[in-house]
Amino acid sequence: MDGDMNTRSTPGRWFAAPVAVFMMLCFAAPILIVTWYSLMPSRTFGLTGDLTLENYRSAFTDGYGRPLMWSLMGAATTTVVTAILAWPTAVILHRYAGKWASVTSALIALPIFISESVRLFGMSVFLMPRGGILAGTLNAVFGIQIGSIMNTWAAAQFGMIYIHLPFMLFPLLLGISLIPADRIEAARDLGANRWQSFREIELPLAAPGLMIGALLTFVLCLGANAEAAILGGRAVTVITAAIEQRFNYAQDWPMGAALTVIVIAVTALIVLPVLSRLDLNKLTGR
Amino acid sequence: MILSLASLSKTFGTTKAVDDVSLTIPEGEFLTIVGPSGSGKSTLVRLLAGLETPSGGDLFLREARITDTPANKRPTAMVFQSLALFDHRSVGQNIEFAMKMKGVPALARRARAMELLQLVRLPAEYYSRSVTQCSGGERQRVALARAFASDPEILFFDEPLSAIDYRLRKTLEVELKELHQRTGRTFVYITHSLEEAMVMSDRIAIMQDGRIIQTGTPAQIYGAPANRFVASFMGEVNILTVENKGDGQAAFVEIGQPIAKPGGAYAMVRPEALAQGAGDISAQLTVTQRLMLGSRTQVHLSSETGAILISEIPGTAPDLLIGSTHSFSFATQDIAWMET
Amino acid sequence: MQGRHTGALRALWIVAILAFLYIPIISVLLASMANTRYMRFPHKVWTLDAYREAIASFTTWQIHSISFWIAFFVVIFAVILGTLGAVAFARFDWRGRSLFQRLLVLPIFFPQPVLGLALLLSLNAVGLSPSWKTAILAHLVWIVPIVTLIISIRFFGYDPTQEEAARDLGANNWQVIREVTLPALWPGIFSGGLFAFLLSWSNLPLSIYTSGPDTPLPVWLFTRTATNYSPLVPSVAVIGTLISACLVISFALIVLAIRGLQRRRA
The missing domain is CATH 2.40.50.100 (RNA polymerase II/Efflux pump adaptor protein, barrel-sandwich hybrid domain)
Structure with a gap:
């Protein structure tokens, strides 16, 4: 069988070639170009200037730290909260939902395919002060006047949790399904209480799914700006918004590029170590 | 009597997996429950271990009623058919699991794990080995040591030898019997093989369609099967x-x-x-x-x-x-x- | 061990999660049935005027057709690249496979708006002006890896000795692909195409930076929402979502019909 595999080692490379070329042109090359741009002098539009690290110095001194911190904190909070919400949901779907499992999973997946601009718009009309769906209904039915979290960082954070919950849930569901039921029974039989069984058995066995979910959620949130734009008003500036401002309004491409490279570096620092430890064959080919 | 079953029943939907089973098990006995697949023997042992809740009847450990006691609070341990070893933990960590759950300090756990390795005839260096590196027979022994580590009053075995090749199975059967004699614990063993039951047990209970149809020593079952089902279960007669x-x-x-x-x-x-x-x-x-x-x-x-x-x-x-x-x-x- | 209460609590939890996910969507529906300039819920007048206005508007058709053509080409290219990629990803064991697998999933684990901005800058650098065509490229960077994974999952459950059996029975390379490999992959290709369409149709973060003056539906909704409210926004949102649902359903029906015909002929 091994020898058989070796003789077939060539076709794989040919099948990979079109995808590889496409990714080189549209994924790797842009990253390289952005990196090159980030080394150009401030407010230039060409790629032929003298190389400089000035933009990176500005990135750390000129108040770009706040948007970056906000994005990192927002991503971390979203990852933790979605994991806490998704774990019981995945456990219920996998172990207890029975015939309802597939219908419920489909219902949870469906909103992913509705544009996030539609859903965030919906969230904004729901949360809107006075005439919003929530405030208006409470006022009309119960005569209660409530305030609103719209246009605060809390609203943006809430929106991020809302948008990214399915991205945590489905990888986690895969992870939970990797736990053989008899391992949990064995732990219980050997005296583990619910918490001990969760910590010692379920969490480590579901770890691959949890890691993927956390990675996906964190990275998607790191770049997220629609939540802050639609729900957060002007209360928060996320890193993507800061980059966009450099590109569009300030017309300072090298500065925007430097900020982009910083986000890419943060992403790579988080993604690459985890991804190199995961066995993709095992996860997709279960 | 260490364990008494009083009209124990378990129904799944409309099927009666375990149907009104009453049985008493004396302390230190090696009892084997024999039945074909679907006879309810696995469900019965899961009821005894606390992994299923009975639909009817009661279960007593000595005089105490343990019908509603969850598995983690019963002084029993089970060796699973799949062994259910924790693949993400080492051999030592598997064996120490029950002690860790009770909060036994690490040094004491390790000492006990070493004793248990010796008990199941595994070399001491296996302590830090990954269970995924162990052979079939070694995994059996790890599972056995892990069950013993909780110092259980009763050990349950759910067909642990069914997936093992013939020669190794014979060796392990004899080892298990010796282990029973040496430790003096109560063993309740489940199998579909009457031959296996004959080799090891003090007493055999034969199950069919959720009921126990005959109990007796291997000699009694061999000499006087209760009915044609039991007789045909002995192989070619x-x-x-x-x-x-x-x-x-x-x-x-x-x-x-x-x-x-x-x-x-x-x-x-x-x-x-x-x-x-x-x-x-x-x-x-x-x-x-x-x-x-x-x-x-x-x-x-x-x-x-x-x-x-x-x-x-x-x-x-x-x-x-x-x-x-x-x-x-x-x-x-x-x-x-x-x-x- | 499992009381009636725990069962009810579990059901309640799931209902709460579903409510959390669907309240905004229901809110859009409710908001679309007003004709006032400002949102005052509950509406004094419930009306479908906004829908009439949306359907009569040229912009509505324009943004939908841009979204459609982007999604259309994304599906075609993603399915071709994804199928080839899946063969390399899962069917053959070759020297660079492990690296290929890891590199290919990287775009999924990449902040999309950042990718969009990087592409925008690169397009400017090479002198291409962004349009709906460049948005296709941007979408593909993110969608091709997803489609590849979906088709690969099909492959892992596939026994390659079938191909050897077919060859042993006299099939040539092309016949093996047509008679054995593709039929086995078909469900994966089908769902891959479906995902590609839906993900492209609803994508905001890539389109917003790479579609230039051509405004696809999500971008139009986003800019309208972020700037000023009008009852046209929710009605267009509902129409856009319904159109994507209709397109997906008719696509599924057409595919099923073709498959039925093929089976009858065979």
């Missing part, structure tokens, strides 16, 4: 039907031979009891197949009515050629009588 012809006359249907004083409606005759030559009950039988079993030869014999009987003869039986007809017989004292 001859079961003959008695036909009552009225006015005190009766005959074996399959071989057309009269029997003066039948002890039941069916007669079990072991293959080794059916031998060539004259005896209490005899018949002319034609050889249809012969199989070498090593020290013995098994021959399939056809009677005049077309029924097939099986005989096992020491040696190679050179004269019993296919197609040849011979006189075979068995003694009335070799018959085990059954009513159903």
Whole structure:
């Protein structure tokens, strides 16, 4: 069988070639170009200037730290909260939902395919002060006047949790399904209480799914700006918004590029170590 | 009595997996519950371990009612059919699991784990090995040590040897029996193999359709099976039907031979009891197949009515050629009588 | 061990999660049935005027057609690249496979708006002006890896000795692909195409930076929402979502019909 595999080692490379070329042109090359741009002098539009690290110095001194911190904190909070919400949901779907499992999973997946601009718009009309769906209904039915979290960082954070919950849930569901039921029974039989069984058995066995979910959620949130734009008003500036401002309004491409490279570096620092430890064959080919 | 089952039942939907089972298990006994797949034996042992909640009946450990006690609070441990080893933990961590749950300090755990490795005949260096690197037999031993580590009053075994090859299984059966004798613990063992049960057990309970239909020592079950189901479970045996012809006359249907004083409606005759030559009950039988079993030869014999009987003869039986007809017989004292 | 209460609590939890996910969607529906300039819920007048206005508007058709053509080409290219990629990803064991697998999933684990901005800058650098065509490229960077994974999952459950059996029975390379490989992959290709369409149709973060003057539906909704409210926004949102649902359903029906015909012929 091994020898058989070796003789077939060539076709794989040919099948990979079109995808590889496409990714080189549209994924790797842009990253390289952005990196090159980030080394150009401030407010230039060409790629032929003298190389400089000035933009990176500005990135750390000129108040770009706040948007970056906000994005990192927002991503971390979203990852933790979605994991806490998704774990019981995945456990219920996998172990207890029975015939309802597939219908419920489909219902949870469906909103992913509705544009996030539609859903965030919906969230904004729901949360809107006075005439919003929530405030208006409470006022009309119960005569209660409530305030609103719209246009605060809390609203943006809430929106991020809302948008990214399915991205945590489905990888986690895969992870939970990797736990053989008899391992949990064995732990219980050997005296583990619910918490001990969760910590010692379920969490480590579901770890691959949890890691993927956390990675996906964190990275998607790191770049997220629609939540802050639609729900957060002007209360928060996320890193993507800061980059966009450099590109569009300030017309300072090298500065925007430097900020982009910083986000890419943060992403790579988080993604690459985890991804190199995961066995993709095992996860997709279960 | 260490464990008492009082009318224990478990229904899944409309199927009665365990149906009104009452049984008492004395301290230190090696009890084996034998049944074919689907007989409810696995569900029964899961009820005993606390992994299922009974639909009816009660369970007592010594005098205490433990029917509603969850698995983690019962002083019992189970060796699972799949072994359910924690693949993300080392051999040592697997063995120490129950002690860790109780909060035993690391040093004491390690010392006990070393003792247990010795008990199950694994070298001490296995302590830090990953369980995924262990062979089938080694995994069995790790599972056994892990179960023993919680110092359980009763150990349950859910067919742990079913996926093991024949030679290793035989070795482990003997080791398990020795372990039972050495530790003096109560063992409740589940298997579909009566042969395995005979080797190891003090007492055997036979299960069919969720009920226990016979309990007894291996000798009692072997000598006097309760019914044809139990008899057929012993492997290849001859079961003959008695036909009552009225006015005190009766005959074996399959071989057309009269029997003066039948002890039941069916007669079990072991293959080794059916031998060539004259005896209490005899018949002319034609050889249809012969199989070498090593020290013995098994021959399939056809009677005049077309029924097939099986005989096992020491040696190679050179004269019993296919197609040849011979006189075979068995003694009335070799018959085990059954009513159903 | 499992009381009736725990069962009810579990059901309640799931209902709460579903409510959380669907309240905004229901809110859009409710908001679309007003004709006032400002949102005052509950509406004094419930009306479908906004839908009439949306359907009559040229912009509505324009943004939908841009979204459609982007999604259309994304599906075609993603399915071709994804199928080839899946063969390399899962079917063959070759020297660079492990690296290929890891590199290919990287775009999924990449902040999309950042990718969009990087592409925008690169397009400017090489002198291409962004349009709906460049948005296709941007979408593909993110969608091709997803489609590849979906088709690969199909492959892992596939026994390659089938191909050897077919070859042994006299099939040539092309016949093996047509008769054995593609039929086995078909469900994966089908769902891959479906995902590609839906993900492209609803994508905001890539389109917003790479589609230039051509405004696809999500971008139009986003800019309208972020700037000023009008009852046209929710009605267009509902129409856009319904159109994507209709397109997906009709696509599924057409595919099923073709498959039915093929089976009858065979």
